[in-house]
Amino acid sequence: MGKWMKFALVSWLLACVLLPFQVLANQADSKNASIYVIPIEQTVERGLEAFLERSFSEAEENGADHIILNINTPGGAVDAAGHIANIINSTDIPVTAFINSEAISAGAYIALNADEIIMVPNGQIGSAGVIDGAGNAAEEKTQSLWISRMKTAASEHGPEGGRNPDYAEAMANAEFDVEGFPSGYLTLNAKQAYEVGYAEAIKDDLAGVLDYLGYDEEEVHVTEANVSIAEQIARFVTNPIVIPILLSIGSLGLIMELYSPGFGIPGTMGISALLLFFFGHMVAGFAGWESLILVVIGAVLLGVEFMAPGFGIFGLLGIGLIVGGFFMASFSTTVMVFSVGIALFVSIVAVIVLFVFFGDKGPWKKLVLSAQTTAAEGYLSAETNKALIGMEGKALSVLRPAGIALIGDERLDVVSEGGYIEKGSSLKVIHVSGARVVVRKVEPVQSLKKEETD
Template identity: 55%
Template sequence: MGERRQWLAVSLLLFVVVCCFLVPASAVHSNEEQGDGPLVYYIPVEQTVERGLEAFMKRSFETAIAEGATHLVLEMDTPGGAVDAAGDIATLIQETDIPVITFVRSKAISAGAYIALNTDQIIMTPRATMGSAKVIDGAGNAAEEKTQSYWLAEMRGAAELNGRDPVYAAAMADERIDLPELGAPAGELLTLTADQALEIDYAEAIVTSREELLAHLGLEDAVEREMEITFAEQLARFVTHPIVIPILLSVGSLGLVLELYSPGFGIPGIMGISALLLFFFGHMFAGFAGLEALILFIVGFILILVEIFVPGFGIFGLLGVGALIGGMLLASFSTTLMLISLAIAFVVTAIAALFIFRYFGQRGPMKRVIHTDSTSTEKGYISNVTRSELIGAKGETLTPLRPSGSAIFGKERLDVVTEGSYIGQGKQVEIVYTAGSRIVVREVKE
């Protein structure tokens, strides 16, 4: 029954994951059933800018254009994020024929500022801010000079694209530019308030609501529709975050390692497979994984299950892990990021497994994970029957006992051993101890 419950749990988990990713990709909310006016689509640009957001925006743009939208409004509140994802989003905006407007509700920082500069208009709420777009690496330090130079050129180009003074865009990414009149002297990055942005023509208007936004655009009679991010898309954005990827891979690999050291299929295996499924299907939903990656993942998954249930000296396990890694590399949007994530997962798994086996392998819940049973005499396991009835029997040695040899007891010849001393041939001995095939004798002194 226990094994059946475990398989039921695994099946249920797989069903839930698949259902999550089969949720319809489009989720559109409209505040009007019908209308003859222009069609305005609101697209949320929130949280971190990453590949998941890029995939969502591509889907949103395609849906809006297919529905006949005349204007796209990016409702922005982001602290920034990945430069490469922001670059692809900017390209998406530039290739769109209909007007794209950024409505900064709270903040458009770093990559958010860059995306906003690529749109036709920037409209802000009174308390909104925009700027501070310096490129940093994964450790929080300034990126190398080559990357900085590229990013400065991109910021300047985005500003010039819509007739904005590029010096302010450059000051957002380069603290060496001195703009004390805007609160950004040399040594500080430029971050604009709504009033400052309006003053230097980096914002076309300051409004407090969508109604005022539409009034400024002359779209009072517009039909409004809002793109809503689905649960599956939210999950995909979370799973494809650069920080989350190595965590999922670490959990997945550690779970599989522990499962290989435990009988049957249990919690570690479910934990490992779940983490890998979240990683893989999140990347599939975001549009980064193709059919070849899916095939490799399935093959790797099957091989690992074969190794768990039909031990093959690690061959199936190694092939399965290799297939999984190949599928992950194909599914990833960045091979470099994936290799780094895999390296982190390998180190974390090695350290965690060593710690668990060393300090928890013989106690607590780990007893159910690591097989520690052994065959011993105390548990009734013996190689030969112990002849306890021989204790006390007396006989004569047939050979010298140095300390082992042969002796005869009545009509039975036995192989015996002394307690450590030498006993010569033809001496009288007595059996004092028996355990399995071991018969211990002691010389009888007359």
């Protein structure tokens, strides 16, 4: 047998031995399905949206077979819920919503965009009316759009061609009633949701969900997406309630620092609040370095205006850049207008209070000349010659009302009492204050007596 024949025989034998092991390995891999469990907890806001976008991307990159949304939320921002729904609908991976407690308001909308809904026995879904920041019902236009979105999500998802959109409308519209349920925003418990087709199953825990989906818990690889510390900060910072608080603390801290010697706690507090705002918005993907750079440049221009007061150009430009930087970092113009308005109000009140009680400190002392040129310190103005009062003289020029006069033997700059005096008129000094000599026109008494005698 030749050398090449021996090599071919050995290779064939090795392949026969190793092939069964490879088949078994492939079979084992096929059993180990990859399941991603992504939590949707607390308030729905734009920080949660950034977390879900990252988690869905990781699931797709790692070839996940199924995504389970572990939902327990009282609701939140409508715009954030809309973006989260887009993330769910853009993936090719099957998505199941597991409501382990409640999916209220925006949470209900998110759940309705999943392919299937599974609830715990005491779960709740619904009550999805849109309210504004004051707790009142939103305007009709906003309500109409939201109701349409709820109905669309219900009709386009779920088994057998979607769910009955009437229940979704009843969840979002307090004036729309469905038979068998009380008036007002509809909320379904697990049993009711199952009966009307808004839940495909009722299970106690995640193991029950996996069993319902056809996965053996021991043969699947479950990955639980965790919110990182940075994302937790981002979720906190991007909350519409927290944003105006941070901006107010930032402006108040910096204003108080202007009244403090050196750099201390108020300045640290103010800068920390502003940096926290930008850090959270950058982690959430809303802000870039350009917005932070704008704010820094604006702060420098404001500092220049304070230290070297001019015509206000640097100050106005600085304020414009700072406000522009905040708006560039924001995910909502409405939220930022509201937040900047509150921060501006707090700043104005703080400036007034500090100016009233600490007016002799802070930046104002750089703008006001406090030194006095008193005689006790050796500063003298023009000497007041009281001896001139009562002396008479003659106008050497027209007084309009200032001019030149000869008082005694001395030429002086004088000013009339208020009226026009011709050149050559007789004058009398009536007041002297420093270099200011006030004169009054007088008639030559002697010439009048001479005319009477004649």
